[in-house]
Amino acid sequence: MAAQKIDGTAIAKSIREKLTHEIAEKQKNTPRFKPALTIIQVGGRPDSSTYVRMKLKAAQEANITCNIQKFPEDITEAELLEYIDQLNNDPSVHGILVQLPIPKHISEAAITSAVHHNKDVDGFSTMNIGDLAKRGKTPLFTPCTPAGVMVLLKESGVGVRGKNAVVLGRSDIVGSPVSYLLKNADATVTVCHSHTKNLPEIVKTADIVVAAIGIPNFVKGEWIKPGAVVIDVGINYIKDETRRSGERLVGDVDYESVKEVASLITPVPGGVGPMTVCMLLQNVVESANRFWEATRARKIT
Amino acid sequence: MAAQKIDGTAIAKSIREKLTHEIAEKQKNTPRFKPALTIIQVGGRPDSSTYVRMKLKAAQEANITCNIQKFPEDITEAELLEYIDQLNNDPSVHGILVQLPIPKHISEAAITSAVHHNKDVDGFSTMNIGDLAKRGKTPLFTPCTPAGVMVLLKESGVGVRGKNAVVLGRSDIVGSPVSYLLKNADATVTVCHSHTKNLPEIVKTADIVVAAIGIPNFVKGEWIKPGAVVIDVGINYIKDETRRSGERLVGDVDYESVKEVASLITPVPGGVGPMTVCMLLQNVVESANRFWEATRARKIT
Numbered sequence: 397m398a399a400q401k402i403d404g405t406a407i408a409k410s411i412r413e414k415l416t417h418e419i420a421e422k423q424k425n426t427p428r429f430k431p432a433l434t435i436i437q438v439g440g441r442p443d444s445s446t447y448v449r450m451k452l453k454a455a456q457e458a459n460i461t462c463n464i465q466k467f468p469e470d471i472t473e474a475e476l477l478e479y480i481d482q483l484n485n486d487p488s489v490h491g492i493l494v495q496l497p498i499p500k501h502i503s504e505a506a507i508t509s510a511v512h513h514n515k516d517v518d519g520f521s522t523m524n525i526g527d528l529a530k531r532g533k534t535p536l537f538t539p540c541t542p543a544g545v546m547v548l549l550k551e552s553g554v555g556v557r558g559k560n561a562v563v564l565g566r567s568d569i570v571g572s573p574v575s576y577l578l579k580n581a582d583a584t585v586t587v588c589h590s591h592t593k594n595l596p597e598i599v600k601t602a603d604i605v606v607a608a609i610g611i612p613n614f615v616k617g618e619w620i621k622p623g624a625v626v627i628d629v630g631i632n633y634i635k636d637e638t639r640r641s642g643e644r645l646v647g648d649v650d651y652e653s654v655k656e657v658a659s660l661i662t663p664v665p666g667g668v669g670p671m672t673v674c675m676l677l678q679n680v681v682e683s684a685n686r687f688w689e690a691t692r693a694r695k696i697t
Numbered sequence: 698m699a700a701q702k703i704d705g706t707a708i709a710k711s712i713r714e715k716l717t718h719e720i721a722e723k724q725k726n727t728p729r730f731k732p733a734l735t736i737i738q739v740g741g742r743p744d745s746s747t748y749v750r751m752k753l754k755a756a757q758e759a760n761i762t763c764n765i766q767k768f769p770e771d772i773t774e775a776e777l778l779e780y781i782d783q784l785n786n787d788p789s790v791h792g793i794l795v796q797l798p799i800p801k802h803i804s805e806a807a808i809t810s811a812v813h814h815n816k817d818v819d820g821f822s823t824m825n826i827g828d829l830a831k832r833g834k835t836p837l838f839t840p841c842t843p844a845g846v847m848v849l850l851k852e853s854g855v856g857v858r859g860k861n862a863v864v865l866g867r868s869d870i871v872g873s874p875v876s877y878l879l880k881n882a883d884a885t886v887t888v889c890h891s892h893t894k895n896l897p898e899i900v901k902t903a904d905i906v907v908a909a910i911g912i913p914n915f916v917k918g919e920w921i922k923p924g925a926v927v928i929d930v931g932i933n934y935i936k937d938e939t940r941r942s943g944e945r946l947v948g949d950v951d952y953e954s955v956k957e958v959a960s961l962i963t964p965v966p967g968g969v970g971p972m973t974v975c976m977l978l979q980n981v982v983e984s985a986n987r988f989w990e991a992t993r994a995r996k997i998t
């Protein structure tokens with residue numbers, strides 16, 4: 397029997413509608429409440445431009461202010477750090493997002509750690525990752541794609557506690573934070589990467605597989621334990637002459653073979669992708685709420 | 698064939714001698730160089746008092762200043778935070794250690810996060826754990842017991858890259874940071890905990906097992922893959938009428954059965970235990986060196 401599809405588009409849509417409603421309700425009493433996000437884009441990578449446009453559009457639809465600040469490819473690390481510092485100190489900005497990847501001459505770790513953790517809506521700062529990686533602490537912001545993975549599991553009724561979860565990939569953006577979230581949710585988590593031996597054998601032990609490696613159609617049906625839940629984070633463009641654009645979007649999972657074995661699977665597109673943007677908006681709104689409450693608390697005392 | 702013993706006592710001794718020598722050498726030119734550690738103990742748990750005494754003795758032997766500040770069981774979280782803040786701002790203190798566990802009415806996460814990350818010789822602050830949990834970042838301090846585990850593996854000639862490592866336990870103090878260190882060293886890491894199902898089966902896949910759960914003799918020989926390396930972090934006292942003290946120290950690993958299957962194994966006592974204190978001293982010396990260099994740099998400019 398073919399796996400059931402997890403409809404990320406629908407789940408994301410309902411969360412975005414809830415956020416739009418929440419903002420509108422709040423503005424009835426406090427018209428000056430206006431969540432605001434600044435996105436920093438360095439250079440002109442077409443994929444980055446696409447992602448930034450998507451985020452802008454989604455933010456506008458939810459009535460979130462979104463400013464895009466573009467910098468040339470050759471901006472120095474020091475200049476970028478200075479601009480981030482300005483935004484950190486600008487009370488009208490609730491969220492700061494640096495679109496990754498950034499050019500190789502700038503340290504990604506230095507930049508993501510420079511965003512003040514109370515505006516770090518991407519959740520990549522050392523403080524937020526640190527709180528995520530510690531028990532008994534809750535980060536101000538959880539990285540968006542990993543948070544989206546957890547929401548998809550929850551909305552699909554997948555219990556995580558006590559399950560074996562195998563995460564393919566250990567990046568700071570997806571693999572590692574997903575593994576911390578799954579561990580905190582009481583799964584037994586194995587993190588695999590390019591040095592992993594016998595990957596198919598390890599994947600076979602998983603009740604939940606999260607693939608985030610960036611290789612088209614990498615995970616095969618015969619690796620999957622029957623009935624497993626498969627979350628495909630991959631976003632890869634491959635050649636497809638039958639398309640007008642000449643290319644086609646596929647995940648890290650070989651959908652056709654895996655869907656025959658899994659019980660639940662996210663499609664690409666329409667799975668994890670839409671969740672990332674929607675978790676970002678949620679982080680911006682949460683941040684705006686926190687700043688608003690803090691201002692109000694200061695006025696009262 | 699019985700496993701070879703990893704001699705933590707000898708490895709720790711040689712590192713401590715190196716540190717003592719390093720301090721003495723440095724003091725020849727700069728007599729005022731004096732690494733200093735403050736240990737905070739809340740309440741009078743006998744095991745905590747033993748650990749604190751051990752650290753004091755080891756520090757003194759290495760010519761590291763060590764002050765012990767005891768507080769009554771009923772100190773408030775706010776009072777403790779205030780004292781930590783004082784130490785954070787005291788230039789004569791290079792390392793601050795809060796002996797855990799602390800009383801239940803005080804948040805362990807709040808306290809460990811309050812120690813400034815540049816004096817956090819235990820490595821438990823959010824900043825240090827965050828840098829450990831991120832790729833491309835190196836924390837100022839690595840938690841002592843996990844760091845000791847890695848040194849034992851290295852000194853025993855165990856290559857970690859590409860190995861399957863299973864960590865039993867996910868505490869902030871041992872299990873989780875050990876798993877981050879092993880992941881950063883390119884092992885494929887599985888973290889197990891109290892909700893893990895089929896634990897023996899999972900342990901059987903491991904080339905390297907690290908046990909940190911706090912249950913005497915828990916890991917059995919028949920769970921172990923022949924030739925695996927077994928690191929026993931456990932420190933448990935069990936009744937033993939044949940001893941004058943009426944008790945005996947054992948690890949989380951059933952040494953007798955596991956040593957018949959493993960290739961390398963740490964004994965308890967004499968394995969990981971001595972490494973913890975020695976990694977602590979190393980962190981204090983590193984910190985003192987950093988403060989010293991910073992002061993010198995300020996004087997020069």
Ligand SMILES: NC(=O)C1=CN([C@@H]2O[C@H](COP(=O)(O)OP(=O)(O)OC[C@H]3O[C@@H](n4cnc5c(N)ncnc54)[C@H](OP(=O)(O)O)[C@@H]3O)[C@@H](O)[C@H]2O)C=CC1
Pocket residue numbers: 541564565566567568569570571588589590591592595608609610611629630631632648668669672
């Ligand atoms: N849906 C969404 O919104 C998002 C999707 N993505 C997509 O997710 C995927 C992963 O992204 P990201 O984490 O940023 O990628 P990275 O390139 O940063 O990380 C890839 C990870 O996969 C591991 N890996 C590479 N090859 C193999 C292999 N043969 N076997 C096992 N592991 C391997 C790497 O191992 P090692 O560490 O050893 O190098 C690394 O940990 C990409 O397709 C990306 O486009 C990313 C972000 C958001």
Ligand SMILES: NC(=O)C1=CN([C@@H]2O[C@H](COP(=O)(O)OP(=O)(O)OC[C@H]3O[C@@H](n4cnc5c(N)ncnc54)[C@H](OP(=O)(O)O)[C@@H]3O)[C@@H](O)[C@H]2O)C=CC1
Pocket residue numbers: 842865866867868869870871872889890891892893896909910911912930931932933949969970973
């Ligand atoms: N050698 C040294 O210097 C040091 C030794 N230790 C020793 O190491 C051991 C662990 O210490 P610590 O990490 O602080 O302990 P904690 O009690 O904080 O954590 C124990 C961990 O083991 C897990 N666990 C408990 N029972 C089981 C089970 N039946 N199966 C699988 N996992 C289980 C728990 O799971 P869950 O998270 O689900 O509760 C938890 O993650 C202790 O013996 C301690 O004395 C500790 C520090 C230093």
